[in-house]
Amino acid sequence: MSAHHLKMMRLALSEARKGVGKTAPNPAVGCVIVKDDAIVGKGWHKKAGTPHAEVHALRKAGALAQGADVYVTLEPCSHFGKTPPCAKALIEARVSRVYVAMVDPNPLVSGRGIAMLREAGIEVEVGLLEAESRELNLPFIKWIQTRRPYVVLKSAITLDGKSATASGDSKWVTGDAARREVHRLRGRLDAIMVGVGTVIKDDPLLTCRVPGGKDPLRVIVDSTLRIPRHAALFSLKSQATTVIATCCADPARGDALSAHGVEVLVCKERDGRVDLDDLLSKLGERGVQSVLLEGGHHLAGAFVRGGFIDRCMLFLAPKLVGGTGMGLFAGEGVQLMADAIRLEDVQVKRIGVDLLVQGKPAKKQNH
Secondary structure: OHHHHHHHHHHHHHHHHOOOOOOOOOOEEEEEEEEEOOOEEEEEEEOOOOOHHHHHHHHHHHHHHHEEEEEEEEOOOOOOOOOOOOOHHHHHHHOHHHHHEEOOOOOOOHHHHHHHHHHHHOOOOOOHHHHHHHHHHHHHHHHHHHOOOEEEEEEEOOOOOOHHHHHHHHOOOOOOOHHHHHHHHHHHOOOOEEEEEHHHHEEEOOHHHHHOOOOEEEEEEOOOOOOOOHHHHHOOOOOOOEEEEEEEOOHOOOOOOOHHOOOEEOOOOOOOOOOOOHHHHHHHHHEEEOEEEEEEEHHHHHHHOOOOEEEEEEEOOOOOOOOEOOOOOOOOOOOOOOOOEEEEEEEEEEEEEEEEEEEEEEOOOOO
């Protein structure tokens, strides 16, 4: 593929990135329209229920779309949902060629948009920068195929593997730049999850504190509904909902919490605690595509043991705590080093004074 085509699709991917974290339950999609080597229209999907990327680009291109090349990061839709099918709009605009980065992963519609375009005599090329497009929409891909959210474990540890001191102090492991990166991450994912122990210890806000960022859905895993009524989460001025996930079926305690403006989500019980498999299923049912698992070494340990982590993001701070301290995971781990969970596609990036090490667990697990 020529450098020109790669450049145009990269521009379409840049458009798509503008929508990351804003489009659920839809994917983030970007589109660029080119006529005689000049860009005549571009656009991105901004919010579910609003026009898709192709429509925004076609509106900007106007009559120049006729005979043009179209670069789109995901197969144009072929069905009527909340908006008309984009494949039909491209056909009516009489475009010449469509370059598609990846086929729609939805098994109900996969390939139908491409077939519609080809039946109308439009040339379609598929697979241009497919890997980059898939990386952009990993949460959507998992959710559309399994109806379960993509789980990102985020934590900060010192060089000697401590997330807190022996006294429990964890403010702050990392520097300012890493904390700003975490807030940007919160704005890109649908939900943020912590255990009730983190709420009791740190009294966090769990909001996105970057300009223009959106607050994620807040999920507190609290098996026995022991969250303090004076927690800062109860007095937040935020458009995002706070959900208390519990296996406690006491209606009086649940009603008392609901009166504080939070939602109580009763899940199945497993060994006296919230069944995390059921919780993830319930979050998926409500359209949550991605979860940022932030707080609690007990909760993090349970997620790892259950095999629910899709990506790890570990901020490594150039500090030494020494002594016992607190590790990243609580509970029982593997007995043999040969059984340790390995990370694949590992990336290392410097953020301020800290390092961000990220990758995906190699062993695909129970779901």
